[in-house]
Amino acid sequence: MASAANGPGLPRIFLPSGRTPIKPEFPNGLPPLPDIQSEQLRLQVFTHRSFFARPTHIFEDMPDDPSPDNEMLEHLGDTVLNLVVTGLLREVYPCLRVGPSTKIRALIVGNPTLASISVQYRLPERLRMHPAQAITLQASTNIQADLFESFVGGVYLDRGLEVTKTWLHPLFRPYIVEAYRIVRVQHGLPPDPDPPYPLLHSAYRHVSLTPPMRGSGVATPDNSGIPASSWSIPPPPRIPGNVGHLSLFNQHMQQQGKFVEWVYTDSEGEGTKTTPIWVVRAMCEGECLGRGRGSTKKAARNEAAKEGLVHLGIYISQPEGFYAAA
Template sequence: MESFVLPPPATVMLVSGRKALMPNISPEALPPLPEIQSEEIRLQVYTHRSYAARPTHRFEDLPDDPSPDNEKYEHLGDSVLSMVVTELINDIYPYIRVGPSTKIRSLVVGNPTLASISVHYGLPEDLRMHPAQAITLRHSQNVQADLFEAFVGGLYLDQGLDAVKSWLCPLFHPYVVEGYGQVRIQHCLPPESDLPPVFPTLNAALPMSSRYAANMGHLSLFNQHLQQQAKSIEWVFSDSVGQGTRTTPIWVVRAMVDERCIGSGRGSTKKAAKNEAAKEGLRNMGIIVSLFRPPLRMPPLRLSRIVRTIGRLGRR
């Protein structure tokens, strides 16, 4: 099959404003496209639903007249691809948590990335469809991505899971690495895990200062502004091993809004750490926050003084 050059990142626009993962690799480095042995499966993999113009409102096809399009293969391929990529992520990064792993998988198997790979292999060139929609469908990102998933599903039915993994694992390895770096950046971490930690200079021996304790109103103000903007926030607590003591631990947190860190903080309690992160987030949002001053402390009244005062009032 003719070789296709991966398009440059600027030309691959994604749904929801995202872009396809573009690892720094040459097209020749990607594994060759496997060959589906079954002619029946191969033909159906490359058949768009517009080709037969079947009605879409049917609950199921007749036993003697199944639909000839690739939607069932695409549905199956989506599940197989997700499973293989999830396993690949865990093999490459065995200690990654589920949340970041899910974000990496979303980037790797998202339509923009799959569409760019589909175009690289030239899959849309062999797509059978209604002639009147040929130009539109061949250049549709969703159709390109669906066709790749249909090919995965067809290969799975034709040759089994081992054949699929032997192709997809080397194919998606650089994409997983690229996605890993992007998700680390979203979490305010360096792209590479062997770089210094995000908070290398924290002094865990210092207790929370009185000024720090007096400024606990930033968190509520921060939440209020986010609610007004219909924004949701994710609090990501970092590993604080080596910080603080067993009796006075130090909590480190990042405030994530739209998958972007807008503030970080630390404190002897989770709430105090979140408040510090909220204060930094307010500054980054352009909101000027004045420091809250602690109330004046009144000298304590002695019990003997209180008794004398009550006695004088009783004699009046």
């Protein structure tokens, strides 16, 4: 069964186990299968090796008698799938690091997910196999996944990479988004990322940042051409986009001449050996200013810094739709 993962304030998300497929929603159904125009290739795509029962210990087929089953196409399709999904993953999430990217791709191209797609396309119903093994093979997750890879390999050989990508990109984009959210939760993060640092127009929606032009004839107390009422609220601070909560918190503490001690505590068995969860408190003069957790020490400190800024009375406005922990 799938395991449930949820942290404080996070929605309950079920993480697929090794045998549970990802199942995003397709309101309009899956993208249509492309046609394999070569009849011989189309027949080979759906031919299981049990149909001809050729020996499996042979090192190489004779040039004039290649194996007529779909194992070669399956092998080729597996490679094409990895190429296309990796490229699409970089397109959708260009800043994703290699470790999380590998986990996301593994969820997408794993047998459970590919078997689920194969069944939705009803590919196993067209499989040619030995009649004595028909029921077992058609119900096998591995065979269903292999058949989808074989079909991908057949489309690639028959129509080329561009046609293959035209089909697979809209098919796998929802899977990538869903797998991305799952892996974020596995790393101790909320399923949806924080948006970039708040833009000025988001933080100051109620203030006009475009004053009248000089010489417009509007009288002002300082003769600047800018009505005093336009600046009844101070202009927004110019905060560099690359300054995060941690940097901002450290700046304010340094300005006050205070020292912050970062105290790490046990994560109570959360995370894994390869993806630990760090829990930290920002301590100053015996007082806890904020707590945080994350997949790295820096990420945990940044979360604690968010609470620390609030404790200092510094509030950073977020755009509408921003994910807020309950």
